[in-house]
Amino acid sequence: SWSGLRRWGFLDKPGDDDGRYVPDLLDIYSPYYAYEIFLHRIHQQRCFPHPTTGKFYVDTQQDHLQNAEVYPRPVEPEAQQYPFDWYPYCELPKVAHREQASWPQHLLQRVSDKAKQVKQSLAEADTFIQRLKQQQKVEQAEYQLDLKELAQQISFQLELEKRRKEEIEELALQDALRKQKEEREQEQEEKRQQLALAEQKRIEVETERQRLLAVEVEKKRLAELKIRERRIAAEKAKAEKKRKQLEKSKRDFAVMSEPPDAFIPIPEFGGFGAAPVVSPAKPAAKSKSKDKKLGITATFLHVLPANGSDQSTKLALSWKPAPNWFTRASVTQVHGGDFSYNWGVGYSDWRPGTTSVQLNNWGPIKRGEGLAFDKAILSVSHKIDSEFLRGYDISTTLGMSTPISGDLGMNATFQWSPIENWYFRTTASQKVKGGPTNWSYAFGHYNWRPETWRVEYSNYKTNRYPFDNFREGSVTISRAWEF
Known part of the structure; x- marks a missing residue:
């Protein structure tokens, strides 16, 4: 029934060798009655054969055109070249007019x-x-x-x-x-x-x-x-x-205000990189005798630097006129070198939850410089009282220090004492105005009681975080007496 359209190529895809373009009408979505309108135009106006009967329009209209006037052939311009051979108008046969009786x-x-x-x-x-x-x-x-x-x-x-x-x-x-x-x-x-x-x-x-x-x-x-x-x-x-x-015991004395087990007093630090000493404001020791003691303690130290530099011998003296108040002085003689000294005064309490205020000149002060107040450092520190940290044998101190002529700095110290009198300690310091972070560290054995020995490795140099500079540290061996 589609032989008419198939004969003109409307149902076939264009070939590669014939060079024609023929649209596939069945693949195009058309509106209502579009097919009827298209069929009317190509069958009645363009002389295509009908797709069902295969006849031309003039062949299907002869019955009612017998008595009609002969249609004149329309005048068309020159025929346009199309891809296929067909005329743009319909050929109608001439019908003879007969007189009606x-x-x-x-x-x-x-x-x-x-x-x-x-x-x-x-x-x-x-x-x-x-x-x-x-x-x-x-x-x-x-x-x-x-x-x-x-x-x-x-x-x-x-x-x-x-x-x-x-x-x-x-x-x-x-x-x-x-x-x-x-x-x-x-x-x-x-x-x-x-x-x-x-x-x-x-x-x-x-x-x-x-x-x-x-x-x-x-x-x-x-x-x-x-x-x-x-x-x-x-x-x-x-x-x-x-x-x-x-x-x-060797000496007959009674300990008053004794620190708790596994607690070691944290030393007070001076400026950035300055060498500290353990606070002389330790718990008081008093003999059973009625003679009142002078409150003076002395520590003798021999320092062996780990980097192989000159050894030194130190003598530190401290006087405690009242509980937690102290004044101290220390002299150092480098073997084959110069003589120097340092000093400090202030209030220091070893117990957690307390605040300490000190003025120290950690030196080294040379002969003829006097007390050198312009190089002194004022420091304020607070010992944190934390049940959580004490459960892990850790003590913490937060502080700030400022030189008499210098910038304000902050520092934090953490100390771990897993066994009584043995400790590991580290301190980080930072200037308020900015700059690199310095840190120091120490570990060893220390007993605050008189007539005891102290063995410690410490590095209180200006160590830039995170470098340790282990060879710049010192091994200290000391013994304390009480007068």
């Missing part, structure tokens, strides 16, 4: 009679139509009257229904208000009963609680008495044990 007389009379009958029928139809129109007008008027009366009845019924509905709503509202009032009164009565029961229960519970509280207080009092008795007995046993230990 006259009709017989009897046929004409029959047609005339038939025309008269038709006219009479038309007149009767007009009369009937007029009568129907008049009857329709009367019925329309009656319908309008009936419709108006019906509208009045409906309006009256709606008004009655509206009034009846309003009365029902009013009665329902009154009934709802009455029920709401009854429910409110019932709820109030129930609340009064519940409050009465709750008050009665509260009184019973309070009475029972007072009784149980009295019993608990009595039990607690008895338990506290037992604990107090046990504590007194434990303190007596501890005092007896301590007394026996003191009798066996």
